Amino acid sequence: MKELRPAAVRELLTHLERLPGIGPRSAGRLVEHLLTCAPDEPARLGEALVTLRERVRLCSTCFLLTEEDPCPVCSDPERDRSTILVVESPTTAWPVEATGEYNGLYHALLGHLSPLHGVGPEDLTIDQLLQRARGEGVREVILATNPTVEGETTALYIARRLEPLGLTVSRPASGIPVGGEVSAVDQVTLAQALQLRRRV
Amino acid sequence: MKELRPAAVRELLTHLERLPGIGPRSAGRLVEHLLTCAPDEPARLGEALVTLRERVRLCSTCFLLTEEDPCPVCSDPERDRSTILVVESPTTAWPVEATGEYNGLYHALLGHLSPLHGVGPEDLTIDQLLQRARGEGVREVILATNPTVEGETTALYIARRLEPLGLTVSRPASGIPVGGEVSAVDQVTLAQALQLRRRV
Numbered sequence: 021m022k023e024l025r026p027a028a029v030r031e032l033l034t035h036l037e038r039l040p041g042i043g044p045r046s047a048g049r050l051v052e053h054l055l056t057c058a059p060d061e062p063a064r065l066g067e068a069l070v071t072l073r074e075r076v077r078l079c080s081t082c083f084l085l086t087e088e089d090p091c092p093v094c095s096d097p098e099r100d101r102s103t104i105l106v107v108e109s110p111t112t113a114w115p116v117e118a119t120g121e122y123n124g125l126y127h128a129l130l131g132h133l134s135p136l137h138g139v140g141p142e143d144l145t146i147d148q149l150l151q152r153a154r155g156e157g158v159r160e161v162i163l164a165t166n167p168t169v170e171g172e173t174t175a176l177y178i179a180r181r182l183e184p185l186g187l188t189v190s191r192p193a194s195g196i197p198v199g200g201e202v203s204a205v206d207q208v209t210l211a212q213a214l215q216l217r218r219r220v
Numbered sequence: 221m222k223e224l225r226p227a228a229v230r231e232l233l234t235h236l237e238r239l240p241g242i243g244p245r246s247a248g249r250l251v252e253h254l255l256t257c258a259p260d261e262p263a264r265l266g267e268a269l270v271t272l273r274e275r276v277r278l279c280s281t282c283f284l285l286t287e288e289d290p291c292p293v294c295s296d297p298e299r300d301r302s303t304i305l306v307v308e309s310p311t312t313a314w315p316v317e318a319t320g321e322y323n324g325l326y327h328a329l330l331g332h333l334s335p336l337h338g339v340g341p342e343d344l345t346i347d348q349l350l351q352r353a354r355g356e357g358v359r360e361v362i363l364a365t366n367p368t369v370e371g372e373t374t375a376l377y378i379a380r381r382l383e384p385l386g387l388t389v390s391r392p393a394s395g396i397p398v399g400g401e402v403s404a405v406d407q408v409t410l411a412q413a414l415q416l417r418r419r420v
Contacts, residue, residue: 021317021318021319021320022296022317023292024293024313024314025314026275026276026286026287027275028268028275028276028287029272029276029285031272032265032268032271035265035268036265038257039250039253039254041250049240050239050240050241051272051311052311053239053240054273055272055276055285059273061235062270062272062273063269064235065232065236065266065269066265066267066269066270067266068228068231068232068235069232069254069262069265069269070263070266071231072228072231072232072254073254073255073262073263075226076226076255085224085226085229086226087226092222092224093222096222111248111249114224114225114248117221117222119221
């Protein structure tokens with residue numbers, strides 16, 4: 021049995037397989053694509069990778085990804101400073117913003133509470149959130165952590181810590197995804213959707 | 221609604237989303253990983269991408285990926301030169317070789333026949349295969365194209381063109397994957413597995 025994979029392929033494969041969601045088979049397919057795509061494409065992807073790490077950092081206020089600190093949201097005088105929407109991961113703010121329904125501020129926790137993995141409150145940006153919530157004019161904190169066990173736990177923990185401040189603390193509704201099928205929705209979501217039913 | 225994704229992130233996302241099997245969501249997850257992993261990792265991945273394109277090419281005889289031409293298999297005096305195993309894609313030779321069951325030569329077609337997508341015999345390395353098959357000492361050609369409509373068509377086409385040479389032309393068996401469940405196998409595969417049944 022011979023090693024058929026050239027050294028440069030093996031080197032790239034070890035890097036690719038470290039990426040989340042990429043197993044040996046998809047890494048192989050990526051290598052094939054990268055060998056057959058436009059000749060300058062891999063180099064341009066390589067440059068974009070280096071630039072990313074050089075330019076992008078976390079906003080020191082809200083922890084969204086940004087090239088300037090404070091980020092464009094935190095420094096925008098047009099945003100509604102009375103509301104802070106809390107997400108687990110900075111990139112979750114992107115689809116929220118894309119709805120066009122939200123004009124307040126954001127706060128990324130950089131994860132969720134997970135005692136099993138040794139992630140406690142001090143590993144997230146919860147203290148920074150509390151400090152912001154104590155600031156002038158803040159009236160509502162929307163806890164848009166994921167509706168998973170960890171996300172719910174994190175939301176509950178933060179809600180309890182926000183309690184003394186007397187703010188409105190809310191959570192987005194869970195329910196049947198628009199365009200989805202009732203029969204395809206899990207029991208827990210369906211139960212939530214029924215509890216949150218609205219008159220038509 | 222604001223553009224929350226920094227320019228360097230958008231640039232990387234456009235490159236990532238061009239890769240096969242990577243949609244907007246997995247691209248987002250990759251960006252997050254690349255921003256939080258070891259600081260030198262993205263640059264090392266970038267280098268590996270550039271090196272790949274500089275060093276790796278196709279063997280001019282068998283069209284496997286290689287850094288030297290002819291490739292290590294074609295130039296190895298220990299390989300059995302009487303057998304050529306034909307694969308659609310160069311990387312498919314890797315798992316075949318990893319079985320340790322095969323010691324012959326390879327030939328990558330660089331695709332399969334697909335009239336709908338305008339891929340005819342002249343777009344593959346079929347002529348080169350025929351030329352090799354005519355060479356001295358070749359006795360068997362194993363057509364290990366995928367057991368898909370396109371792969372079967374390609375195998376049939378090549379088998380017909382090889383016919384005048386009087387070689388053994390074979391195809392790997394289709395059947396129930398080892399470790400799989402009989403009930404999980406599709407009808408066509410199951411029918412093949414039954415036809416190819418062996419006495420125990």
